[in-house]
Amino acid sequence: EDQVTQSPEALRLQEGESSSLNCSYTVSGLRGLFWYRQDPGKGPEFLFTLYSAGEEKEKERLKATLTKKESFLHITAPKPEDSATYLCSRRGQNFVFGPGTRLSVLP
Amino acid sequence: DSGVTQTPKHLITATGQRVTLRCSPRSGDLSVYWYQQSLDQGLQFLIQYYNGEERAKGNILERFSAQQFPDLHSELNLSSLELGDSALYFCASSGNYRGSYGYTFGSGTRLTVV
Numbered sequence: 001e002d003q004v005t006q007s008p009e010a011l012r013l014q015e016g017e018s019s020s021l022n023c024s025y026t027v028s029g030l031r032g033l034f035w036y037r038q039d040p041g042k043g044p045e046f047l048f049t050l051y052s053a054g055e056e057k058e059k060e061r062l063k064a065t066l067t068k069k070e071s072f073l074h075i076t077a078p079k080p081e082d083s084a085t086y087l088c089s090r091r092g093q094n095f096v097f098g099p100g101t102r103l104s105v106l107p
Numbered sequence: 108d109s110g111v112t113q114t115p116k117h118l119i120t121a122t123g124q125r126v127t128l129r130c131s132p133r134s135g136d137l138s139v140y141w142y143q144q145s146l147d148q149g150l151q152f153l154i155q156y157y158n159g160e161e162r163a164k165g166n167i168l169e170r171f172s173a174q175q176f177p178d179l180h181s182e183l184n185l186s187s188l189e190l191g192d193s194a195l196y197f198c199a200s201s202g203n204y205r206g207s208y209g210y211t212f213g214s215g216t217r218l219t220v221v
Contacts (some may be wrong), residue, residue, distance in 0.1 A: 034209050043109065043197050043212030044150070087150065095140060095163065095206065099149040 004090055004098040012104045013078055021073040021101045023088035032091035033071050035064050037084045038100070044087055051091070078105045110134060111213035113198050119219045125186040128216045130146040132179055132200030138162070139181040140201070141173055141209060156181055188220045 003026040013019055023033065032051040036044035048057040050066035057064045061082060063074040073086055085100040110133035110151050120126055123177060141153040152165035156175035168171075170188075175181040195217050199210035 036212075041195070041215075041217070043111075043199075043214050045109075046211065047207050090175045091203070091207065095152040095155065095165065097142075097150040097152075 002093075004088060004096055006086075006088060006098040006101050008101060009077055010098070010102040010104070012106065013075075015079055015107050016077045016103055018074070018076045018078070020075070021086055021103070022070060023073070023098055024070040032087045033066060034091055035073055036087040036089065038087055039084050044097075047086075049091065067102070075103070078103075080105045080107050109211050109213060111198060111200050111211050113196075113213035113216050115216060116214065117217050117219075118206040119221060120188060121194055122188055122218075122220055124188050125184065126188065126218065128183040128185070128196050128198075128218075129183060130181045130200075130213060132181070132198075132199030133211050136200035136202050136211070137179065138203060138206065139179070140199040140200045140206070141167075141181070141196050142185050142199065144197060144215075145191075148194075150197070153183070162196070163199070190220050193218055193220045 005024050007022045035047040038044040048064045053068045055066050061076050065072050083105045085102045087097050087100045089097045112131040114129045137158045140155045142150045144150050153167040155163040159175050170186050173183045180182050183199045195215045197212050199212045201210045
């Protein structure tokens with residue numbers, strides 16, 4: 001059964017303190033992965049698609065990377081407005097999302 | 108505005124009742140997905156429609172049903188409602204049936220069953 005796990009479950013950072021979020025999957029034959037951001041009470045907002053191992057995408061303070069078994073979302077010098085839940089989803093037909101990492105950036 | 112429209116935004120109803128949630132996908136998207144998100148829970152995939160036909164089913168209860176109409180809007184029907192059905196219900200759309208390029212989500216319908 002396809003499994004998408006994310007760690008940590010929650011992360012508190014000081015403004016400017018860089019860190020990384022992890023998304024791991026058990027299924028083989030990965031065809032890529034999506035990252036989304038979700039603010040409380042709102043729908044997820046698409047951030048990145050990563051299609052193959054070794055690929056990297058960047059957007060402002062966020063950088064997503066992909067290996068054969070996992071993906072990382074690196075947050076460089078985060079600001080309070082980066083506080084949100086970050087979700088990953090395996091690209092394919094099962095439409096499953098990971099449980100998310102709840103990020104809080106304190107001023 | 109993501110381009111995916113969900114109505115109503117809020118809904119309060121009693122146990123045992125039936126409600127209908129509506130979704131209009133982003134212009135040009137043929138695929139519609141429904142997700143349920145309970146308090147502090149992850150997104151649970153319910154069902155997918157593509158160009159009017161059901162394509163995939165997730166953890167959708169028998170009390171729930173959906174359809175997609177010729178104009179591509181979709182409705183999610185929830186019946187015999189229970190307290191545990193209280194959740195945010197999201198609709199998402201994509202251009203193809205695999206969702207290969209990601210999904211665009213609506214702002215959700217918050218359902219409260221009392």
